[in-house]
Amino acid sequence: xxDSVTLPREEPAVTLRPPLRSRVGRIFxxxxxxxxxxxxxxVLMAIAAPLIAPxxxxxxxxxxxxxxxSLFGADSTHLLGADNVGRDVLxxxxxxxxxxxxxxxxxxxxxxxxxxxxxxxxxxxxxxxxEAIMRLVDAMNAIPVILIALVLAVAIGPSFYMLLGVLALGxxxxxxxxxxxETLSLRSRDYVHLAHVAGASTGRILWxxxxxxxxxxxxxxxxxQVGTVILAEAGLSFLGVGVPPPTPSLGGMxxxxxxxxFEAWWISAFPGIAIALIVLSLVFIGDWLRDRLDPTLRxxx
Amino acid sequence: MxxxxxxxxxxxxxxxxxxxxxIFVLARIQGDPRTLYLxxxxxxxxxxxxxxxxxxxxxxxxxQYVLFLGRLVRGDLGxxxxxxxxxxxxxxxxxPNTLQLAGAAFVLSLLVGVPxxxxxxxxxGRIWDLVGRMFAVLGHSLPxxxxxxxxxxxxxxxxxWLPAFGHGGPSHFILPAIALGWAxxxxxxxxxxxxxxxxxxxxxxILARAKGVGHARVIFHHALRNALLAPLTFAGLTIGGxxxxxxxxxxxxxxxxxxxxxxxxxxxxxxxVLQGTMVIITLFYIGSSLCVDLIxxxxxxxxxx
Numbered sequence: 161x162x163d164s165v166t167l168p169r170e171e172p173a174v175t176l177r178p179p180l181r182s183r184v185g186r187i188f189x190x191x192x193x194x195x196x197x198x199x200x201x202x203v204l205m206a207i208a209a210p211l212i213a214p215x216x217x218x219x220x221x222x223x224x225x226x227x228x229x230s231l232f233g234a235d236s237t238h239l240l241g242a243d244n245v246g247r248d249v250l251x252x253x254x255x256x257x258x259x260x261x262x263x264x265x266x267x268x269x270x271x272x273x274x275x276x277x278x279x280x281x282x283x284x285x286x287x288x289x290x291e292a293i294m295r296l297v298d299a300m301n302a303i304p305v306i307l308i309a310l311v312l313a314v315a316i317g318p319s320f321y322m323l324l325g326v327l328a329l330g331x332x333x334x335x336x337x338x339x340x341x342e343t344l345s346l347r348s349r350d351y352v353h354l355a356h357v358a359g360a361s362t363g364r365i366l367w368x369x370x371x372x373x374x375x376x377x378x379x380x381x382x383x384x385q386v387g388t389v390i391l392a393e394a395g396l397s398f399l400g401v402g403v404p405p406p407t408p409s410l411g412g413m414x415x416x417x418x419x420x421x422f423e424a425w426w427i428s429a430f431p432g433i434a435i436a437l438i439v440l441s442l443v444f445i446g447d448w449l450r451d452r453l454d455p456t457l458r459x460x461x
Numbered sequence: 462m463x464x465x466x467x468x469x470x471x472x473x474x475x476x477x478x479x480x481x482x483x484i485f486v487l488a489r490i491q492g493d494p495r496t497l498y499l500x501x502x503x504x505x506x507x508x509x510x511x512x513x514x515x516x517x518x519x520x521x522x523x524x525q526y527v528l529f530l531g532r533l534v535r536g537d538l539g540x541x542x543x544x545x546x547x548x549x550x551x552x553x554x555x556x557p558n559t560l561q562l563a564g565a566a567f568v569l570s571l572l573v574g575v576p577x578x579x580x581x582x583x584x585x586g587r588i589w590d591l592v593g594r595m596f597a598v599l600g601h602s603l604p605x606x607x608x609x610x611x612x613x614x615x616x617x618x619x620x621x622w623l624p625a626f627g628h629g630g631p632s633h634f635i636l637p638a639i640a641l642g643w644a645x646x647x648x649x650x651x652x653x654x655x656x657x658x659x660x661x662x663x664x665x666x667i668l669a670r671a672k673g674v675g676h677a678r679v680i681f682h683h684a685l686r687n688a689l690l691a692p693l694t695f696a697g698l699t700i701g702g703x704x705x706x707x708x709x710x711x712x713x714x715x716x717x718x719x720x721x722x723x724x725x726x727x728x729x730x731x732x733x734v735l736q737g738t739m740v741i742i743t744l745f746y747i748g749s750s751l752c753v754d755l756i757x758x759x760x761x762x763x764x765x766x
Contacts (some may be wrong), residue, residue: 298469
């Protein structure tokens with residue numbers, strides 16, 4: 161018997177559960193609690209906008225023109241102020257966030273599906289198919305999407321679906337590249353060979369054995385890119401080629417407000433803060449997800 | 462190296478073809494270009510057909526595309542319908558302003574990003590590290606145009622320290638360069654920080670310290686020099702992004718560059734100017750990333766694989 165040393169047993173008495181404070185502290189250290197709460201509240205606010213918005217987003221009372229935000233103690237009925245035609249800034253932010261989030265979700269869905277599909281094919285088949293898709297990915301990285309959006313807006317006119325298409329055009333290569341790399345490493349795993357030997361069709365192998373394996377990668381890329389898409393959408397709306405008015409958009413509000421900076425800075429300031437809050441919480445959640453699901457992508461922190 | 466070079470060149474070629482194809486197709490969607498030339502409607506069918514032959518409209522669409530590419534290669538970007546001047550002249554007048562702005566933002570991002578990254582790595586976990594990381598994450602999350610507008614509000618409208626709009630002396634550069642360069646300064650800072658952390662923990666730095674080399678010399682001579690390769694290549698990659706990012710920043714600051722030109726041509730539906738601007742910016746974008754790739758490939762043999 162070599163292991164005759166008896167390890168001193170830990171005292172099982174008083175502190176079976178760590179005190180509440182340190183438990184709460186651990187939750188805060190393990191999960192991005194603040195980001196999740198902030199993002200959750202903003203998403204809820206956007207979804208419930210028709211129910212909770214204090215004013216209609218496209219209706220302005222001219223008497224309320226440039227009403228100061230009551231948040232800072234001004235005597236008005238508008239928490240975040242009113243814009244140059246008396247529309248409530250808070251209500252417009254709620255509806256604008258709705259559009260931003262819808263565009264971002266739609267874009268990531270389209271780009272994720274397309275990119276995953278092409279990445280799978282590229283990694284699985286290799287050869288000239290791989291070569292062709294990867295050169296296309298490289299080429300897409302060299303195309304400034306913002307310019308394509310401008311040209312499209314002039315040639316066809318801005319619309320919701322065009323916006324989705326253009327943004328997805330810029331996003332799918334990221335998914336394709338990551339999924340391809342993962343597929344390449346999964347392709348030579350034993351369980352994939354076994355599935356092949358057992359007579360599974362290529363489609364079945366890809367769907368049942370590869371896709372679940374690359375799913376965490378897709379999730380990480382998606383979370384990290386949602387913020388980028390929201391910023392890009394805001395930029396295009398700012399340039400006037402986003403979702404066309406009268407639909408309120410955060411970028412559009414910032415653009416309108418800059419003409420009235422001197423009298424009413426809040427028209428521009430608050431939508432920007434809303435964008436920043438959404439993107440910031442997505443960044444923190446994205447970093448956390450990446451560290452949890454895909455440690456190979458982790459940078460030295 | 463040759464394989465790497467070939468791959469890069471093919472990708473760049475595809476990118477150029479794709480962009481020109483998009484422009485060409487969208488120009489066709491706009492309608493028959495003859496309607497722009499013939500203002501009055503009472504032209505005979507013969508004249509109409511003759512003009513069509515002159516413009517190459519009687520040829521198959523593929524041939525038309527090749528002819529279009531040929532005109533681009535010769536620098537013929539068409540004529541602005543508003544200014545009645547060749548588009549190439551208009552674009553070349555504006556190009557230096559955009560390059561100046563992008564250059565200023567580039568220099569700023571290096572001047573701020575590299576020292577902050579070093580400070581952050583050396584002070585890891587302490588207050589300056591926290592400040593540096595907040596700076597980086599805010600640069601990534603705040604919309605550049607919003608930062609620009611808020612800078613105008615604070616420094617031009619309220620404090621009246623700096624000019625808000627236009628293009629003139631050095632003071633005109635400060636606000637636009639901050640708005641445009643913040644994001645890349647933050648990214649630069651993060652890269653320098655993580656590269657520095659890596660080299661600071663390496664064997665040769667430990668050896669240098671053991672030999673009794675001074676703190677500052679270890680940081681700047683031993684660690685920083687070895688940590689700079691990745692950030693410097695990244696710096697090259699940001700140039701393309703700064704040029705396209707300038708489109709938005711120029712709009713905020715009424716900067717007379719390619720961005721405002723493009724936006725004005727959107728507003729006035731001057732398609733020729735827009736497509737000319739787009740071709741030039743895309744060429745710069747593709748060209749700069751191609752150059753950086755090639756330099757990177759030469760400097761770092763690992764990347765060629």
